[in-house]
Amino acid sequence: MGELKNCPSCGDFFNYTGIRDVCNNCAVNEEKLYETVYRFLRKRENRAATVERIVEATGVEEALLHKWVRKGRLQPAMFPNLGYPCDNCGKLTTQGKLCISCTEELKSGLRQFEAAQEFREKVSKPEVTYHKNQRI
Incomplete structure (x- = not known):
């Protein structure tokens, strides 16, 4: 219907x-x-x-x-x-919604975001150091 x-x-x-x-x-x-x-x-x-x-x-x-x-x-x-125009910049494209340069720019931004997120996770995790008690 x-x-x-x-x-x-x-x-x-x-x-x-x-x-x-x-x-x-x-x-x-x-x-x-x-x-x-x-x-x-x-x-x-x-x-x-x-x-x-x-x-x-x-x-x-x-x-x-x-x-x-x-x-x-x-x-x-x-x-x-x-x-047809790219949905982001208006430059003519022939496939998808974004032109090649906007697609690459978006991918680059995502890579940077993921790298920064990985770094933040690594920094925020406290390093645990185990010391062995030694008797003197």
């Missing part, structure tokens, strides 16, 4: 089942726009077109192009200048 949602494109109510994130009318319109973009990109001279060039030539919104790349409908392997 789906849930009633507002279509983010037109504002109408639709039954959201998890398959499409827009109403049926907007989905049909998006599909027509997708066909327009795909016909444009299939031409050899347009395969290396940037997102800005595709928007200019087809009139499709940039957000829609990003959505199609995210969902895998437009493959960056076939169209090398396509991508």
Whole structure:
């Protein structure tokens, strides 16, 4: 059973089942726009077109192009200048939610945090020294 949602494109109510994130009318319109973009990109001279060039030539919104790349409908392997913005810095990426530099920065920060945590644990543990009682 789906849930009633507002279509983010037109504002109408639709039954959201998890398959499409827009109403049926907007989905049909998006599909027509997708066909327009795909016909444009299939031409050899347009395969290396940037997102800005595709928007200019087809009139499709940039957000829609990003959505199609995210969902895998437009493959960056076939169209090398396509991508979607990194959730952190906005630089174009082709996989995941973060670009490579933000991913590396995050990993570096985690390594530093883990090293600092290890150090704090080591320092906070009292060193126990056992002395053997010697009789003189």
